[in-house]
Structure formats: C-alpha cells, structure tokens
Amino acid sequence: MSVWLRHHGRSLAATLRRLAGSPGATALNVLAIGVALALPLGAWVVLANAQRLAGHAVGDPQLAVFMATDASRADAARVEAAVASAPGVRRHQFVPKDQALAELRQADGTREIAATLGSNPLPDAVIVELVLGNAPAAERLAAELRGLPKVEVVQLDALWLQRLDALLRLGAAAVALLAGLLAVGMIAVTFNTVRLQIVTHQAEIEVSRLVGATTSYIRRPFVWQGAVIGFAGGVMALGLVAGSLYVVDGEVARLAATYGSDFRLSLPPVGDLAACLIFAGALGWVGAYLSVSRHLYDIQPR
Amino acid sequence: MPLVSFNRVGKRYPDGYEALRDASFAIEAGDFAFLTGHSGAGKTTALKLIPAIERATAGAVLVNGQNVGALREAALPFLRRSLGLVFQDQKLLHDRNVFENAMLPLQICGDPPREAARRVRAALDKVGLAGREKAMPVMLSGGEQQRLCIARAVVNRPGILLADEPTANLDSGAAAEVMEIFRAFNQVGVTVLVATHDAALVERFGTRTIQLDHGRVLAA
Numbered sequence: 271m272s273v274w275l276r277h278h279g280r281s282l283a284a285t286l287r288r289l290a291g292s293p294g295a296t297a298l299n300v301l302a303i304g305v306a307l308a309l310p311l312g313a314w315v316v317l318a319n320a321q322r323l324a325g326h327a328v329g330d331p332q333l334a335v336f337m338a339t340d341a342s343r344a345d346a347a348r349v350e351a352a353v354a355s356a357p358g359v360r361r362h363q364f365v366p367k368d369q370a371l372a373e374l375r376q377a378d379g380t381r382e383i384a385a386t387l388g389s390n391p392l393p394d395a396v397i398v399e400l401v402l403g404n405a406p407a408a409e410r411l412a413a414e415l416r417g418l419p420k421v422e423v424v425q426l427d428a429l430w431l432q433r434l435d436a437l438l439r440l441g442a443a444a445v446a447l448l449a450g451l452l453a454v455g456m457i458a459v460t461f462n463t464v465r466l467q468i469v470t471h472q473a474e475i476e477v478s479r480l481v482g483a484t485t486s487y488i489r490r491p492f493v494w495q496g497a498v499i500g501f502a503g504g505v506m507a508l509g510l511v512a513g514s515l516y517v518v519d520g521e522v523a524r525l526a527a528t529y530g531s532d533f534r535l536s537l538p539p540v541g542d543l544a545a546c547l548i549f550a551g552a553l554g555w556v557g558a559y560l561s562v563s564r565h566l567y568d569i570q571p572r
Numbered sequence: 573m574p575l576v577s578f579n580r581v582g583k584r585y586p587d588g589y590e591a592l593r594d595a596s597f598a599i600e601a602g603d604f605a606f607l608t609g610h611s612g613a614g615k616t617t618a619l620k621l622i623p624a625i626e627r628a629t630a631g632a633v634l635v636n637g638q639n640v641g642a643l644r645e646a647a648l649p650f651l652r653r654s655l656g657l658v659f660q661d662q663k664l665l666h667d668r669n670v671f672e673n674a675m676l677p678l679q680i681c682g683d684p685p686r687e688a689a690r691r692v693r694a695a696l697d698k699v700g701l702a703g704r705e706k707a708m709p710v711m712l713s714g715g716e717q718q719r720l721c722i723a724r725a726v727v728n729r730p731g732i733l734l735a736d737e738p739t740a741n742l743d744s745g746a747a748a749e750v751m752e753i754f755r756a757f758n759q760v761g762v763t764v765l766v767a768t769h770d771a772a773l774v775e776r777f778g779t780r781t782i783q784l785d786h787g788r789v790l791a792a
C-alpha cells in the first residue's frame with residue numbers, strides 16, 4: 271500500500287513538474303478545456319437561476335379546494351388529511367367561510383360588495399401551496415381531492431404549471447445534451463494531448479520498460495496529467511462563468527428592481543460546484559487512460 | 573542449475589532473417605563470459621532474448637530455470653528487475669541528471685527514498701561518478717556515460733549483468749576503465765556476460781568466450 275501511494279505521489283509530483291516545465295502548452299490546453307466546459311457549466315447556472323426566478327416571479331403554485339356550503343369541519347379535515355400525506359405539497363391552510371368573508375370586507379375593492387351581502391355566501395376552503403416543478407403530482411392530487419365528499423370545486427391552474435415544468439425540463443435536457451457532447455470533446459482533447467506527451471517521452475518509456483517498469487507504472491503519470499488538466503480546465507470554466515455572472519449581475523438586479531424584485535444571479539451551491547470540478551478531473555482521467563491504453567503498447571524496448 | 577541457459581535456440585525475425593540457429597550454451601552463477609563474433613553473428617539478439625526484449629522462435633532460453641519466452645507480458649518487468657542491462661548507446665535520460673538516471677530502477681521498484689538515495693550514491697561511487705550527481709548526461713564524457721549506465725544497471729543488485737558492446741564507442745583508456753568495473757563486480761559475485769566484437773579486449777581479459785558465427789555457436 272505504501273509503495274502504491276509512493277508511486278502515485280511521485281507520479282503526481284512528476285506530472286506537476288512536467289506541466290510547469292511547459293507553461294505555454296499547459297495554459298493553452300487548460301484554456302481549451304476550460305472554454306469547452308464553460309458552455310455547459312454556464313448553461314446549467316443560467317437554468318438554475320431561471321428556476322429560481324420562476325419561483326420568485328410567480329410564487330409557489332397553489333391549489334384551492336372549495337367545500338360545499340353545507341360541508342362540515344370534519345369534511346374539510348378529511349381534505350386536509352389527504353393533502354398532508356400527498357407528495358409535492360409545501361404547506362396547506364384551512365380557511366373557514368367566516369374568515370374568508372372578513373378578508374373580503376377588509377380588502378380594497380371588495381369592501382363595498384361585501385357590505386351588501388346579507389348572509390355569508392362563501393364556502394370553507396383549503397388552500398394548498400405546491401412545490402414548483404412537480405406538475406404530475408399536482409394533477410394527481412387535484413383528481414384525488416375532487417373525489418372526496420363535499421368537495422365542490424378544486425382549482426389548479428394546470429396549464430401554466432405544465433408549461434413551466436416542460437420548459438424547465440427542456441432546458442435541463444438541453445444542458446445535459448450539451449454537457450454530454452462537450453464531455454466527449456474534452457475526452458478527445460485530453461486523449462490527443464496525452465498522445466503527444468507519450469510520443470515526446472518515448473525514449474523514457476522504452477528505458478523504463480528495460481529496467482523493469484510495469485505498464486501501470488508508466489501509465490500513471492500520464493493519467494495524472496489528464497486528471498490535473500481536466501481539473502484545472504474545470505477551475506478555469508468556473509472562473510469564466512463566475513466572471514460572466516459578476517459582469518451581468520448588476521444589470522439583472524437593476525432590471526429586477528423595476529419589477530419590485532430583489533432577484534440577483536448566483537452560482538450553484540459549493541457542493542455542486544465541487545462535484546463539477548471532480549467530474550472535469552474524471553473526464554481528463556478517462557481521456558488520458560484511453561490514450562495511454564491505446565498508444566503505450568506500441569512502445570516496446572528495442 | 574545454470575543461471576542462464578540457451579537450449580537449441582533459434583530466432584527468425586518477421587522479415588525472414590535468421591539471427592540465431594540451434595544455439596546452445598550455459599552461463600553459471602559467478603561466470604564472466606564474452607559473447608563474441610563478427611557483426612551480424614547474433615550477439616545482440618542472444619543478449620535480447622535473456623530479458624525477453626525479443627522472444628525465441630525455436631528452443632528455450634532459461635533464466636534461473638524459468639523459460640523466459642513463455643512468460644506473460646505482465647511478468648516481464650519482474651524478470652528485468654533481476655537483470656542489469658548495459659547498452660552500447662547507454663539509453664540515458666537526457667532531461668535527468670546523473671543521480672536521477674541511476675535512481676530510475678529503484679523508483680520503479682518503489683524503494684523508500686532515503687534507502688534508494690543511499691544505494692544510488694554507493695553505485696555511483698563504485699563506478700567513479702561520486703561528486704557528479706547533479707551533472708546532466710550531456711556534460712559527461714563517453715566513458716562516464718557508460719559508467720553511469722553501469723551504475724543504473726547495478727543499483728538494483730542484479731544477479732547478472734548483460735552488456736551489449738559496452739566499449740564500442742570508447743577510446744582504449746575509457747574502455748579499459750569500463751571493463752575493470754565489470755571485473756570488479758564479477759569479483760564480488762555478479763555474473764557478467766559481455767557481447768563484443770573486439771577480439772583484443774577478449775584476449776586481454778582471457779576469460780570464457782562463447783563464439784557465434786552466422787547465428788550458430790562455434791565454441792562455448
């Protein structure tokens with residue numbers, strides 16, 4: 271185990287020395303990978319902000335359950351119990367008919383109308399706040415509630431929910447597709463970079479084989495190189511995206527302010543960003559591994 | 573049991589050239605032997621068969637009783653670690669200094685750095701390169717480069733040293749120094765097999781000679 275760790279430590283150190291030894295080529299490789307990764311990363315960040323903005327602008331979607339005028343409190347409690355156990359529900363609230371009338375009497379624009387009413391025509395209601403982006407669950411819940419006794423009307427603005435949901439899913443699919451394509455591109459870039467490195471180090475590989483190096487030993491620094499370049503490319507991409515966000519955030523904030531919103535652009539959580547960097551490193555590792563596996567066998571001592 | 577034995581070994585290259593034919597000889601532990609013959613006699617091919625750089629197309633090459641021609645690719649590094657190889661063109665790494673070149677086999681074996689450094693210094697001392705650790709290969713003379721190649725070959729304490737025309741590119745003084753180093757290692761128990769076409773060198777040493785001619789063993 272200690273020998274294995276020592277080999278990896280030496281390989282990593284050798285890789286860093288090798289990369290530092292040719293700063294121009296290293297910087298260009300990192301830049302190429304960084305720009306390639308910045309596209310899907312940027313698209314992902316934009317999508318995450320769009321999701322946040324959608325929630326901000328329209329609030330959580332609501333489902334209103336109006337009871338029959340002769341419904342009892344027990345009937346409404348049955349609705350509340352069904353809502354409480356349903357997925358995709360953020361919170362719910364029972365609004366008794368008297369409270370609804372009182373709110374009607376206090377609200378601007380409806381005060382005069384409410385004053386003319388003799389008896390209270392309003393029903394008891396249960397107002398349900400739903401989680402954004404779960405339209406099928408909301409549809410199922412509405413259908414279930416319509417089947418309960420003494421439920422008169424269930425209001426769910428399903429169309430806009432479905433459209434928003436579909437748009438967000440489309441955006442996520444586009445980002446995933448873009449990320450997949452550029453991941454393949456990044457693997458290809460690393461594959462080629464490592465191939466050139468293998469050619470450059472052909473003499474060293476031959477001598478290493480002659481004095482007893484295993485294929486894993488020879489492969490290790492190249493694979494580390496792929497991982498380091500991939501990770502550095504990820505950092506570069508993150509820097510580019512963060513810089514772009516910083517540039518446009520002020521304008522977005524000014525625009526949001528005209529709508530009375532304090533919306534600001536933000537990067538995804540640190541954990542997600544760290545996962546992106548690890549993913550970039552892993553892509554570099556894969557590209558390098560494929561390249562070494564393909565080209566190393568061709569170099570044998572003579 | 574001989575340390576190395578060739579049992580009716582043949583080697584035919586893909587282009588049809590037959591470098592060795594029905595060659596048989598044995599090297600015992602502690603031997604100092606020359607493999608001689610004119611250019612094209614099969615000396616280099618014979619040496620390459622021992623670390624399985626080439627594989628025999630007939631017969632068997634045994635090292636410590638093991639048929640190296642039958643070894644899987646993954647087993648070859650461990651065979652080569654038990655051998656010390658010295659080349660006519662040295663095969664030094666020109667972007668590494670003397671110390672780092674000699675350290676390579678120990679790095680590959682994963683030896684602890686402190687112990688490895690101690691053994692490298694000892695090997696460089698034995699070949700007369702103490703104090704030149706930081707020099708790059710290009711700063712060394714031909715003789716010094718060959719001695720560095722020997723240091724790299726012995727640093728792993730191999731049981732046998734295989735040298736292919738180690739003095740071919742050296743003047744007589746440097747060649748004598750190199751051969752004296754081989755003799756010194758042989759005197760402490762290391763088996764040495766040197767391929768050379770230099771009849772005068774062989775005569776001067778007066779040790780065992782395996783003579784090849786057109787791939788056949790004339791005398792062993």
